[in-house]
Amino acid sequence: MTVLSCSGAGFDAARTLARTRHGHGFFAQAVSSMPQADLCSELAAACAALDMRDLDPLFASPDDLTLAGHLASCLSAPAELSLRSAPDRGVRRLTDGAERVWLDTRFEAAHQLPNVPAGHPCGRLHGHGFGVRIEADAARATHASLVAAWQPLAARLEHRLLNDIAGLENPTSEVLAAWLFAELAVDGLVAVEVYETASAGSRFDGGRWTIWKTLRFEAARAFDIAGRYTGHSYLLRLRLSGDTLDAELGWLRDFGDVKRAFAPLYDALDHHLLDELPGLAATDCASLAAYLGGCFAMPSLTGVDVLQNEHDGALWRKDDACTR
Numbered sequence: 001m002t003v004l005s006c007s008g009a010g011f012d013a014a015r016t017l018a019r020t021r022h023g024h025g026f027f028a029q030a031v032s033s034m035p036q037a038d039l040c041s042e043l044a045a046a047c048a049a050l051d052m053r054d055l056d057p058l059f060a061s062p063d064d065l066t067l068a069g070h071l072a073s074c075l076s077a078p079a080e081l082s083l084r085s086a087p088d089r090g091v092r093r094l095t096d097g098a099e100r101v102w103l104d105t106r107f108e109a110a111h112q113l114p115n116v117p118a119g120h121p122c123g124r125l126h127g128h129g130f131g132v133r134i135e136a137d138a139a140r141a142t143h144a145s146l147v148a149a150w151q152p153l154a155a156r157l158e159h160r161l162l163n164d165i166a167g168l169e170n171p172t173s174e175v176l177a178a179w180l181f182a183e184l185a186v187d188g189l190v191a192v193e194v195y196e197t198a199s200a201g202s203r204f205d206g207g208r209w210t211i212w213k214t215l216r217f218e219a220a221r222a223f224d225i226a227g228r229y230t231g232h233s234y235l236l237r238l239r240l241s242g243d244t245l246d247a248e249l250g251w252l253r254d255f256g257d258v259k260r261a262f263a264p265l266y267d268a269l270d271h272h273l274l275d276e277l278p279g280l281a282a283t284d285c286a287s288l289a290a291y292l293g294g295c296f297a298m299p300s301l302t303g304v305d306v307l308q309n310e311h312d313g314a315l316w317r318k319d320d321a322c323t324r
């Protein structure tokens, strides 16, 4: 079991790539075992040093992986570093040196889940704007190759009833992620993530699924010894993992079940003073994530993310340091 800190920071900079000079709004996200306050300040300083700069004289090749490696090297402890260089693409550099490229894309489609119990809303024909993240080994794939691999899949999925497509007769997020993993002709494919709604989705890495359900809560906490308080709009993400799906339902666990099972803890958090939670040692994100990971006794729970804004917080992981 481990608790990691996470933080995000942005910078705007110019660079020349493929003989074209242009500019970007970059966004970096780091995950590390260092304390959250240190990670936030060090990442912010590393990004500030590149903000409004011309990157060409600073780096032999100012490509995304070089920049991610540079930002990681500015931190005082090993960190996983993701760098988004455009709204739909970026890279991820893991602490073991593995380098990934990823592409975010979307499609609009209808579906229904045919095997859910009578009355379940997802048994009705409905639809989503599905988000998809494709992640591959940067040594074997490029953003251009991910875009090219996605095109034929987009043509098969866009504005379709997913249940009509062979292999998607029961199109849960888990089934869809595994289907995309099998159908995408991507050299070095590492994982596919499906964002079914803004709060729930599934990642498949070729052998294992991780699903998530995101909740938000509003809470206060003591700020200093002078007796002042502060408060945050927290983002809480519950993650469950497994290597087999329910044979009939085609999922690890219903997103709705995860939310319902967490409801008593949610009620204790939302619109409360965190200092009054019984058994919580401290109210920082790391303590809260570890506390919730320990209290929420749901089988297959492998992760709890607690962020005090969109990017900064802590990740509790049960069995490994898989951050996604």
Ligand SMILES: Nc1nc2c(c(=O)[nH]1)N=C([C@H](O)[C@H](O)COP(=O)(O)OP(=O)(O)OP(=O)(O)O)CN2
Residues within 6 Å of the ligand: 113, 122, 171, 172, 173, 174, 196, 197, 199, 200, 211, 251, 252, 253, 254, 255, 256, 259
């Ligand atoms: N493990 C899975 N559970 C569910 C899936 C799925 O694919 N895998 N799909 C659904 C539904 O299709 C539904 O559209 C999404 O579920 P849910 O997050 O419960 O729906 P809401 O966004 O309406 O949830 P709220 O948080 O209550 O707003 C169901 N489960």
